[in-house]
Amino acid sequence: MLGIGTLVRVLKEVEPGKPGVGGQIKRAFDIVTASLILLGLAPLFFFLAAFVKLTGPGPIIYRHRRVGRKGQCFTCFKFRTMFVDSESRLQLLLEADPIVREEWDRNRKLKNDPRVTPFGLILRKSSTDELPQLLNVLRGEMSLVGPRPIVPEELARYGQRVNLYLSSRPGITGSWQISGRSDCDYDKRIELDTEYVSNWRFSTDLFILVRTLRTVILRKGSY
16 A cells, blocks of 8 residues: 555656546547447437436536546546435445445445436436536547546555556546446446556557447446
8 A cells, every 4th residue: 555655756757748548539529429428329318418417416417536647636527326325325334234344345336336326327327427528528538448436535446557557538438437436346347447558559548448338238337
């Protein structure tokens, strides 16, 4: 595990002048593809936004803080899938059930998450809750393919491999998405993230995007 001082040093070592994994080719592909998807799925966006609004109180878009390339934090967008009192629901469950607490500490996810609304579960199963992240791609904060977007507190879990994570934009999808998604344990996700960055090829991105469609259709490992 890394201490705060080591994390600061690693962040400084990520060279600001470098374009990041994939360079301009990857970035151009992201912009063109994300724009086409947004245009093509505009009716679906409005439909899902209306249902999120009609099925419970709270904002349509959930905004959460994630770590991007070079350690720059950004606001990541998703359709809201949780109740407005999600944090209090989670804390009550973690305090009452040590087995659930162990699952949360291990994976930062729960298979039976009490925070998720009924419609939110449908969005998660279909992965359509992540469609607003196409806006993050256009803003240059994310890529179509890359490591999982993580919260600042998770950086320490990457250990000495954190510099590899910070050299790439987080992805809407990635190796983790086609390798079991939520069924992967945390160490496996880190391994997949760092392997992707270390061995990046444009053909790898295309392969992951095609496999992601299959994974989403089969709803494998989504919750």
